[in-house]
Amino acid sequence: MKRILFSAVAALTLSAAGALAADLPVKAVPVVAPPPPAWDIAFGAALASDYRFRGISQSDRKPSVSAYFEPRYNFDANWQIYVGMAGASINFPNRAAAEIDFYGGIRPTFGPLALDLGVLYYWYPGGACYATVPSCFDNPPLPNGNIIKKDLSFLEGYFRGIWTVIEPLQLGFNAYYTDSFLNSGAEGFYGSGTIKWTFASLPSGVGFYLSGEAGYQYAGRTDGFYGNFNLPDYATWNAGLGITYKVLTLDLRYIDTDLSKAECNAFTSDQFARPNAIGVVESKWCGATFVAKLSADLTLNANVK
Numbered sequence: 041m042k043r044i045l046f047s048a049v050a051a052l053t054l055s056a057a058g059a060l061a062a063d064l065p066v067k068a069v070p071v072v073a074p075p076p077p078a079w080d081i082a083f084g085a086a087l088a089s090d091y092r093f094r095g096i097s098q099s100d101r102k103p104s105v106s107a108y109f110e111p112r113y114n115f116d117a118n119w120q121i122y123v124g125m126a127g128a129s130i131n132f133p134n135r136a137a138a139e140i141d142f143y144g145g146i147r148p149t150f151g152p153l154a155l156d157l158g159v160l161y162y163w164y165p166g167g168a169c170y171a172t173v174p175s176c177f178d179n180p181p182l183p184n185g186n187i188i189k190k191d192l193s194f195l196e197g198y199f200r201g202i203w204t205v206i207e208p209l210q211l212g213f214n215a216y217y218t219d220s221f222l223n224s225g226a227e228g229f230y231g232s233g234t235i236k237w238t239f240a241s242l243p244s245g246v247g248f249y250l251s252g253e254a255g256y257q258y259a260g261r262t263d264g265f266y267g268n269f270n271l272p273d274y275a276t277w278n279a280g281l282g283i284t285y286k287v288l289t290l291d292l293r294y295i296d297t298d299l300s301k302a303e304c305n306a307f308t309s310d311q312f313a314r315p316n317a318i319g320v321v322e323s324k325w326c327g328a329t330f331v332a333k334l335s336a337d338l339t340l341n342a343n344v345k
Contacts (some may be wrong), residue, residue, distance in 0.1 A: 061236065077341050082110040084287075091128055094230055094257055095276030095297035096304070097325040100131040100312060108141075109248025120147040122158075132140035133188040133311040134167035145198075156200040164192045173265060184321055186309040189265060192222045201232075210236045214255070226271050231256055245285055252279035259307075272303040274326075287343060288340075289335050296328040 084107065091104035098104070110124035123144035125192035130139050145158015169176035181187050196218040203211050212234035221228030232255025241247040245291055259271035280293030297304075301322030305313040310323035338344065 059209055063165045066325060067267060078114055080112045081340040082108075082112060083340075084108055084335060084337035086333055088331055088333040089330050090329060091130060092278075092295050092329070092331055094255065095274070095278070095326060096299075096308060097201070097297055097329075098128070098130045098132070100132065101324065101329065104129045113257060118149045121145070122147065132164060132167065132192065133186060133309045134164075134170065136164040136192065136227060138166070139164055152204040154204075157198070159195065159197050161195050162193055171265070175265060182309070182311050184311070184313050184315070186305070186311065186313065186321070187266070188309045190310075194218050194220050194223050196228075208238050208240075210234075210238075210338065212236070219261060220263075221271070224266055224271065225261070227258075227260035228260040228271075231258075233274075241284075242341070245283040249282040249284070250280075251278065251282065269306075272299060272307055274299045274303070274307075282298040286336050287336050289333075289337065291331075291333045291335070293331050293333070294328070295331055297326045299326040301327070 056173070057138040086106045088104050088106070090101050091099040091106070106126065107129035108124060108126035110122055112120055112122040114120050121144075126141040126143070131135065140163045141160055142163065143158055143160040145156060147154065147156045150153070153293040157175055167188075167190045169178040169188070169190035170180065170182050171189075172180055173187075176187075177189060196216050198214070198216045200214045201212060204210060214230070214232045214234070216228075216230040218288075219227045220226065224293045227315050232253050234251065234253045236249055236251040239247065254275070254277045256273070256275050258273050274297050276295070278293050278295040280291055282292075283290045299307065301316075301324065302320050304326035305321045305323040306309070308323055308325050310325050313321045313323040315321050
């Protein structure tokens, strides 16, 4: 009898405990995202109707192809180091036909703020000198009177950031400095602010975004080759619509600067610049334009493996 009574009490106790446990709120176990793979490689290519660098054409307002290759190492989800190489077709006054970029840096992330700090070397191989100065005996000045160095390569340091204010909205900044912009001897500083709104993707996977940038290029005094004159400072801006699908992006963008055609010629030494009615040589490389760019961007871990 005692044994039966004990069994009944134990059963009631367990039943009550089970009922109480069922009434307690169930806490979800947090799902921890796996850390990113330590090594990754980003790469891609693009075709643009015009290669614009800070508002100024680098391809004589003609189409340009480009590509890049960027190995990355993730210490964790918030710290990444990287090196990279990129190339683009250009049409420069010194007849250099390509821009090759070598770059590297570190990308720390602090919550909604992603930063990027690094250095970038712009290499323009295959150029020739056009001038009549002791340091240049390759060729006489260009037919329009402009002069240009054989080597326009230069080094820049940069500091960039993107702040995700809310999920669709991102604000950004860019800062670049060089002690010799395009190897002219003139210091250069470029600063800009950016804004981007990304819309929710359609069921088909097609996405859209709107973005814009407003920037200012400060320039210093050139060296003796160019006559020790101050390069013109200028403002540049752009706004556009992007359409995305998987790894593809079609970017349609309006780009402009506040440089006059004469200032544009002084800044670029455009080999195709022409004198106006009063004999002032003018370039069209800095004027308003519409640029369409189709690009593909992939990473090894996400798109290949």
